[in-house]
Amino acid sequence: MKKMDISTILASAIHESKNQVGTLLYQLQGLKESLPANNANEKRIIVIEESLKKLNDEWVEYLYLYKLASNGYELHVDKFLLDEFLDDQVFALLASANAKNLELSYHCDSELTGFFDERLMTAVVGTAVYNALRFARSEIQINASLEDDFLVISIEDDGQGFTAKQEDEEFLESNTGLGLYFAKLSASAHVSNDKEGFLRKEKSTGLGGAKLAIYLPQ
Template sequence: MSDENKQNIDFSMVLASAVHDMKNSLGMLLNSLDELRTEYQDSLGTSKRFNTLHYEAERMHNDLVQLLGIYRLGENNLSAHIDEHFVPDFLNEHLARHTPLLEGLGIQYQVASEDISGFFDEDLLTGVLNNTINNAIRYTRTLIRLTAREEDGYLVIGVEDDGQGYPESMQHSGTLSFKSLDFKSGSTSLGLFFASSVAKLHTEGDRTGFIRLRNGGSLGGGVFEIWLP
């Protein structure tokens, strides 16, 4: 191995370590923001500046989680640890994390799930949903809905909003490749690539998970779905 290649590998590890530290620091910041919101609910609960700070900190935290996941994927060190979960409980517990911000922004929220269990990696799916909900918060008008159902032998978990929906260029079904990331335009679709990678880690027989982006659904806006076999 040449000295140049060794330096490149070492530098990628340094970046990954720095991203990990930043992620942890932002996690502590988010916890502090939650405590401040609780302590000063009357003054901060509906503060536009405070909610913007909370939203942007959450968005950066999600981006760092995804960057670490993609780094691990590139190092062949990202795998799914599959366990059985009761889906309505998983979605309600997950949504509870976002409830203070949603209420502060005046956004309604719902869970519409069949009483089903699914087999998936809880941590990886949490990372996907965090990013998708954060994205829905940005574009919805008044309502976000988490959904879950069984279809064609897949567990389908969705995030719907009542915004204007995805542009035609983003509507997609299947898996994304790294080549689909467009760094020049500034629209990297990093979250979608991470979600697609997580879905692909879930397999059963010859079936593999995938994501689907479309418009419509029960709210008429954007619909993100992750299909897990």
Template structure:
């Protein structure tokens, strides 16, 4: 039977990778359909729900793959220099059709600064965070970027009800802190915290912060990168 031993985690990771790619193709098709039939699909609640849920599933699969690679010690950050306002604008452009379809306004307030980070990993974090903001906001989302205490701080704010007390957090999360019985495992926050931690300079490493307030008065997610 030794020849038939199966690394089940590898099987799952392979299946998740295939599903992620299929959902990516589905999302591209949905974008094309929205463009081709803007007058009929742009404001369709069912179409917007379809695109939102597909995006959410795609984000979840990206995070699962990242966490699997983290567990295999095979996830690292490839740090490059980026002009932060352009990075945020490109990121937002991907979500603009859905935001417009849902009637949600989104703005960027970023200092003209360069940052050093892994754009693929940070895109995964922002995709999930923006998707959550879409779910909980009332009408407005704001992306921010600034430098503070030698860190690049990128934030996502909304005008919703804000984070509950038990979710407000500063620092890093570990896997053992996740609650799989509550129905809300905070897996996305663990992924974001792990990505932040992969960005290090000297004895400083990145972290995430969740609090309420900001300019819009709702939830504020921030990732701090040295």
């Protein structure tokens, strides 16, 4: 019998599961819209909806991870206005923040532009924000700036920050522990003038909690 490529089978299964989650989200949205105003079950439905959105985003992330790890992903780098890119990220993630009574905002120079793969960075930012949702007390910020020919996109919160005991594998861990690995691969996939992208775990000077900084060469 021909040997099966289990990674391809798993990737296909994840793709099908992602489609099913999408169908559930569509049905849940219809149910939410059919409820009368101030219905007692609305908050429960929102929590379920946000959990499904997070699961859907994780499936997307795992598919990208499979392609990155197997050299099957073709990087699509383009020029983006960071003000528009970050605004899109906040819009997509705001409901999840609101469900936990957290403020989510972004800050960058209105004219700042950068070169990167939009799909990968959308997944990385989403992963980092979902992680920050677990630890933030009241606020999360997504910031962007240019430092020494690197575009730096950072996700910061006002939680307790990183502790001395935290190892890389503990940070950004999802249910499978692949969150940080995906973020690292996505950053390092960006190469320009022999410079490779990378991550840094830091303390947020503005909020006092944790800060994940993604450095992308320009």
